[in-house]
Amino acid sequence: MKLVKYILFDLVRSRFVLFYFLLLLLFTGTFVLLQDDVSKVQLSLLNIIILVIPLVSVIFATIHWYNSSEFIEVLLAQPISRKRIFISEFIALSLAVGGAFLLATGIPLLIFYPDTVSLLLMIGGFFLTIIFIALAFWSAVFTRDKAKGIGLSLVFWLYFSLIYDGLILMIMFNFSDYPIDKIVVALLSLNPVDVTRVMILMKMEMSAMLGYSGAVFTDFIGSNVGMIYSVVLLLIWSIIPFLWALRKFSKKDL
Amino acid sequence: MLIRVKELSKSFRKLNVLKSVSVSFEANQCVAIIGPNGSGKTTFIKSVLGMVIPDGGEIIVNEKNIKNNFQYREGIGYMPQIGKYPENTTIGQLFGMIKDIRKQNEIALDEELIEAFHLPELYNKRMRTLSGGTRQKVSAALSFLFNPQIIILDEPTAGLDPLSAEILKDKIQQERKKNKLILITSHIMNDLDELSSHVMFMLDGNLKFFKTMEELKTETGEDRLGKAMAKLMKEQSN
Numbered sequence: 377m378k379l380v381k382y383i384l385f386d387l388v389r390s391r392f393v394l395f396y397f398l399l400l401l402l403f404t405g406t407f408v409l410l411q412d413d414v415s416k417v418q419l420s421l422l423n424i425i426i427l428v429i430p431l432v433s434v435i436f437a438t439i440h441w442y443n444s445s446e447f448i449e450v451l452l453a454q455p456i457s458r459k460r461i462f463i464s465e466f467i468a469l470s471l472a473v474g475g476a477f478l479l480a481t482g483i484p485l486l487i488f489y490p491d492t493v494s495l496l497l498m499i500g501g502f503f504l505t506i507i508f509i510a511l512a513f514w515s516a517v518f519t520r521d522k523a524k525g526i527g528l529s530l531v532f533w534l535y536f537s538l539i540y541d542g543l544i545l546m547i548m549f550n551f552s553d554y555p556i557d558k559i560v561v562a563l564l565s566l567n568p569v570d571v572t573r574v575m576i577l578m579k580m581e582m583s584a585m586l587g588y589s590g591a592v593f594t595d596f597i598g599s600n601v602g603m604i605y606s607v608v609l610l611l612i613w614s615i616i617p618f619l620w621a622l623r624k625f626s627k628k629d630l
Numbered sequence: 631m632l633i634r635v636k637e638l639s640k641s642f643r644k645l646n647v648l649k650s651v652s653v654s655f656e657a658n659q660c661v662a663i664i665g666p667n668g669s670g671k672t673t674f675i676k677s678v679l680g681m682v683i684p685d686g687g688e689i690i691v692n693e694k695n696i697k698n699n700f701q702y703r704e705g706i707g708y709m710p711q712i713g714k715y716p717e718n719t720t721i722g723q724l725f726g727m728i729k730d731i732r733k734q735n736e737i738a739l740d741e742e743l744i745e746a747f748h749l750p751e752l753y754n755k756r757m758r759t760l761s762g763g764t765r766q767k768v769s770a771a772l773s774f775l776f777n778p779q780i781i782i783l784d785e786p787t788a789g790l791d792p793l794s795a796e797i798l799k800d801k802i803q804q805e806r807k808k809n810k811l812i813l814i815t816s817h818i819m820n821d822l823d824e825l826s827s828h829v830m831f832m833l834d835g836n837l838k839f840f841k842t843m844e845e846l847k848t849e850t851g852e853d854r855l856g857k858a859m860a861k862l863m864k865e866q867s868n
Binding site for chain 1: 642676679680681682683700701702703704706708710714715716717718719724727728730731732
C-alpha cells in the first residue's frame with residue numbers, strides 16, 4: 377500500500393482536490409445555513425450529487441490517469457504487477473475525491489441533520505464517485521489520445537445523467553398501453569445515477585419527485601427491500617466497470 | 631541460460647513488428663541489438679520487460695515464463711530510450727520512492743552511477759526542469775541501482791555528453807565482468823564495438839543473425855563493427 381501513499385500524496389498536493397472540497401463545502405454550507413426545511417436541503421444536495429459528482433469524478437480521474445502515464449511507466453519496469461498499480465491508483469483516487477466529498481458534505485449534513493436520508497446521500501455520493509472513477513479509467517486505458525479519452529468520459533456522464541432518462545421516458549411513452557413495469561424497473565437498475573436518485577427519494581417520501589419510473593420502482597419493490605436492492609446494485613455497479621478497466625489495462629501494450 | 635525467446639511474434643494492428651523471433655542469451659554476454667529504425671528492437675525489448683504483450687511465442691527469463699508474471703523484473707534493470715518521470719517530483723524524491731517501493735533489504739544498492747554523475751547535487755531539482763541528458767543520467771543510474779543480473783539499455787549514450795558517455799561505458803564493461811547479461815540497442819557502432827561480445831541483427835521484424843563479434847568480423851573480413859555491418863547490409867540489399 378506504499379504506492380497508494382505516494383499517489384495520494386501527489387493528489388492531495390494538486391490544488392484540484394482542495395478546490396473540489398471547498399466548492400462542495402460552499403454548496404453544502406449555503407444550503408444548510410440558508411434553508412431551514414430539512415427535505416429542501418437534502419433535495420438540493422441530491423441534485424448536486426447526481427449531477428456534479430459523476431461529472432467531476434469522471435473528468436478528474438481521466439485527466440489524472442493521463443498525467444500519471446509517466447509514473448506508471450516507471451513502475452512497470454519495476455517488479456510490480458499491473459494489477460497492483462491499477463488498484464493502487466483506484467484506491468488513491470477514490471480516497472482523495474470520495475474523501476473530499478464525504479468531508480465537505482458529510483460533516484455539515486450530519487451535524488445539522490443526522491438522519492437516514494443524510495446517510496444515504498453520503499453512501500450514494502461515494503458510490504457514484506467510485507463508479508465514475510472506474511469508468512474514467514476504462515476510457516483512459518482505451519485510448520492513448522488524451523482528448524479522445526476525456527471525450528469518451530464525457531459521453532459516459534452525458535449518457536447516464538441525461539440521455540438514459542430520455543430513453544426510458546421515450547420507451548414508457550411509446551409503450552404505455554402495455555404492462556412495462558418490470559422492464560422499466562430493469563432499465564432503471566442499469567443506470568447507477570437513477571438507482572442513487574430513486575434510493576434517496578424513496579426514503580425522503582417525495583413520491584412527486586420520483587417521476588413515473590421511480591414510482592413504478594417503489595411500487596414494485598417496496599421501500600425497504602428497494603433499499604437493499606439499490607445498495608446491492610450500486611455495489612455491482614462499482615465492481616463491474618472496475619474489473620472491466622483492470623482487464624483492459626492488464627492486456628495493454630505500453 | 632538467462633533469457634530464452636521462442637518464436638516471439640507481435641503485430642500492432644496490421645503491422646507485423648516481430649515475426650517469430652527466437653534467440654537465447656547467457657550470462658557474461660554483452661549483446662548489441664542492431665537494426666534500422668522500426669525493425670522491432672524496442673518492441674523486442676519491451677516484450678522481454680512485459681510492457682508489450684506478445685501475440686505468440688514465449689519468453690523465459692531465469693527459467694520462468696514471464697507470462698502473467700512480474701516478479702522476474704527484480705532481476706532486470708531497464709534504461710528506456712526516452713525516460714519519462716513524474717514532472718513534479720524531484721530527483722531525490724524519485725530515487726527515494728523507488729527504493730521505498732522495492733525495498734529489497736538483502737540486496738546491496740549500487741549507487742556508483744549516482745555518484746559518478748554527481749546526481750546528489752541535483753536532488754532538489756524537479757524532473758520537468760531537467761535537460762534530456764540529465765534525464766538519461768537518472769535513467770541510467772536507476773537501471774543499475776538494484777544490482778540486477780540483466781541490464782537492458784535502449785540507446786544509452788544518445789543524449790549524453792562525451793564524459794558521461796565514457797562513465798556509462800566503463801560501468802557497462804565493469805558490470806559485464808560480474809557475470810551479468812547486458813543488452814544494448816544503439817546506432818553508434820563505435821560504442822557497440824567497444825562494449826559488445828555478440829551482435830543481434832534485426833530487419834523488418836525478423837532476426838537476421840545472432841553471432842559473436844569475432845565470427846562477424848572474420849566472416850566479413852573487416853576489423854570494425856561499423857564496416858562489417860555496412861558490408862552485410864549492402865549484401866542484403868543486393
